[in-house]
Amino acid sequence: MGIGQTCESRASALLLGVLLSGSAFAEPAPVLFDWFEYTGRDAAFEQPLPEGHYRNPILAGFYPDPSIVRVEDRYYLVNSSFGYFPGIPIFESRDLVHWTQLGHVIDRPEQLDVDGLRISRGIFAPAIEHHDGTFYLVTTAVDAGGNFVVTATDPAGSWSNPHWLPEVDGIDPSLFFDDDGSAWLLNNGAPEGTPRYDGHRAIWLQRFDPAALRTVGPRRVLVDGGADPATNPIWIEGPHLYKRDGWYLLTSAEGGTGPQHSQVVLRSRDIQGPYEAYAHNPILTQRDLPADRPAPITNAGHADLVEAPDGRWWAVFLASRPYVGNHYNTGRETFLLPVEWRDGWPTILDRGQAIPYAAPAPAAMPAAAAQAPLAGNFTWRDDFDGPALDPLWTFVRVPKTPWADLAAQPGQLAVRPLRDGLDSLHSPAFLARRQQHLAFEASTALAVPTEVGVSAGLALFQGERHWLFLGARRAGQGAQLFLERHDGDARDIVATAAIAADAPLTLKVVADGAHYAFAYKDGDDWRWLARDVDGHLLSTESAGGFVGATLGPHARLDPEPAE
Known part of the structure; x- marks a missing residue:
């Protein structure tokens, strides 16, 4: 059994214990439901899947803001949950395609309370990392306490109560553990001084103490505005840091979460910068494709990258599938695509290319390997x-x-x-x-x-x-x-x-x-x-x-x- 693998979700058991605690139900009498059944029939999923291919999205439905980490031969992925409880669903996979839900990170009422908030407040953009046998997850509880970190030795739980980070403002924190033993926290925050325009944000960096679970030392702006400040880019957010061939690679989303959404990348030889933007940004977007294309996929961005054991890199990101205009009832979903490296720079998808509904899989698999109940028709x-x-x-x-x-x-x-x-x-x-x-x-x-x-x-x-x-x-x-x-x-x-x-x-x-x-x-x-x-x-x-x-x-x- 791998890390977090259980016969039954511990989070579900904890949740049921919460709901069944207390005395017997008082009047009125409960209503009895015998069963519930759901069947998906999307035309885009009806085409036969070639052998060795997988279907996008890999997590269909409301699974936005994916963050991923690999531990040996297993991958772990988390998503935003906003005002829903249990919060922050966590999944495990061996091949990046077939995912099993282990449970939730926030599965006890004492961890977080979003009572009184609109459903789209609460948990924004969790980011997961693993270091020296411990899983770390940082996120923002919008209007419910701000930024915090939780830890676990088993991703299936139980996770700790939040360690709040009151000194960290803004949203979308993530952690980076460098090979020299240092740890760092990135996040989206207000720029230094007065914002120049609506949507002007910055990416900040600060040292992080993983033992004390708090930030230390001064904060530094890594990106002011976006990859090309002269164009007044909006809502730089969702930052992640990686290190490859001596380069620190910083990738973030830009353009908001709608049809102008995109992913950009910058790099530096020093973790504290300065960072140079890639000349061919964005490395992922769908905003330049015809609006009348069949079965469109839109809103692509908020990516996180992971290296597979064979040295190949992959990106998980959010996107949406509208049925008309920008109307989609399925929310922002999790997609998967390979990363191509060009002169040390990562590219997820060339400009003008549509996100595919089917693509070659990371590992050989038969055509019959279903991704249900998280993808495809089922x-x-x-x-x-x-x-x-x-x-x-x-x-x-x-x-x-x-x-x-x-x-x-x-x-x-x-x-x-x-x-x-x-x-x-x-x-x-x-x-x-x-x-x-x-x-x-x-x-x-x-x-x-x-x-x-x-x-x-x-x-x-x-x-x-x-x-x-x-x-x-x-x-x-x-x-x-x-x-x-x-x-x-x-x-x-x-x-x-x-x-x-x-x-x-x-x-x-x-x-x-x-x-x-x-x-x-x-x-x-x-x-x-x-x-x-x-x-x-x-x-x-x-x-x-x-x-x-x-x-x-x-x-x-x-x-x-x-x-």
């Missing part, structure tokens, strides 16, 4: 029959009350409805799974709530002001199915239907780009409740922020009517 089902929740499930912020139970009714998920709904800035009773495909189908089976004032069903969530809820509730002597929509300042009921109060209920959503349809099962037949519902509200472009859409079981106590 069906994923949870029958809720395990002792702990699958690590693919997450929560909106940290639950303050134990509302999810796998033990009360073995083989079912018991969800206690809460007063906090999807529009709350607290933690609703919503079990969230990432939407990973532009075209997908998801379904779940549940019992109609037994009490008046309780709604339960299937929710699709982009943020507290942008969501859809296909729910069931008691109505008179029977029951009602409804589709509720919250789109910015507007909130309405799209459609309703009378349903049997005591029969099992199966719900389904079918989506293709911005077109969403909602159905329920009546006996053996499916009936459509609403078709051609506009799904643009679930896009990051419409909602703002940095997350992708999630979906899953949800139960709530309905808002009390105004007097």
Whole structure:
């Protein structure tokens, strides 16, 4: 067994322990969900995969800001999680293509609390390193304490509580361990003096004490503005340092996280500079490609590089797959491409080249080697029959009350409805799974709530002001199915239907780009409740922020009517 390899995610067990702590559930009675199933049907993934190739993205759905480290023959990768809990998913791979989730770095409520924050605040851009048997992870908790570092000897956990770095402002810290024994912290921060323009930022460097877990000594600006300051580049961020052939290579993202996103590189013989920019920057972007190209991949940047045992280098980076314009509901995803070295400079992709959906793999592998459930088309089902929740499930912020139970009714998920709904800035009773495909189908089976004032069903969530809820509730002597929509300042009921109060209920959503349809099962037949519902509200472009859409079981106590 390799580092972090376990039969079951320790993080999931810890999480379930958190949710099941305390006394038995009080009234109202929990809603029982029998199963949940998700199927992806993206056209871009339908083409047969040639032998020895892999599919991009390697982590489909809301897995942004990847950071990677290799330890012997294993790779470990982490992503931003913003306001979701557990936070910072961590994955392991032997070949850079097939990934297994070990758990989460932030899996205990005492590590971090993002209660009261918008979903796109919280954890930004974690960066992982390994040195002398210890894993180090630095990140920023935006509006929740600032920059901190956590450590572990096993990447599957448990990770330490945060060691806060109050002297480090800005975002996107990363660590670099030099071969002379010194350690350094880089981060994005405000420039020296008065910013010259909106988006003017700088990359800072400072020594780091790995024993005391704090920075020491003076700070120094390595990059002011960006690779070409004369052009007033915006949002230089996500810095990483590497050392190769005596050169210190500094790579960072530029241009913001939208369609102008890019990756640039600079180098120096001295870690403290001065740094020279590569004449052929950017080394990765998609901003110069035709907007009307088929199956576009956009927003590429925020890369981290890693050297494989055979001496080849690879880059993981974020990008998005819009279905129209810059609308994408799947968030910013993790992609993989090889790095080519030219005169000591790394290049990920030449200008004008499109990111491929399939590419030659780092190691020989058969065409049948599936990357599911993290890439490609697949069906994923949870029958809720395990002792702990699958690590693919997450929560909106940290639950303050134990509302999810796998033990009360073995083989079912018991969800206690809460007063906090999807529009709350607290933690609703919503079990969230990432939407990973532009075209997908998801379904779940549940019992109609037994009490008046309780709604339960299937929710699709982009943020507290942008969501859809296909729910069931008691109505008179029977029951009602409804589709509720919250789109910015507007909130309405799209459609309703009378349903049997005591029969099992199966719900389904079918989506293709911005077109969403909602159905329920009546006996053996499916009936459509609403078709051609506009799904643009679930896009990051419409909602703002940095997350992708999630979906899953949800139960709530309905808002009390105004007097």
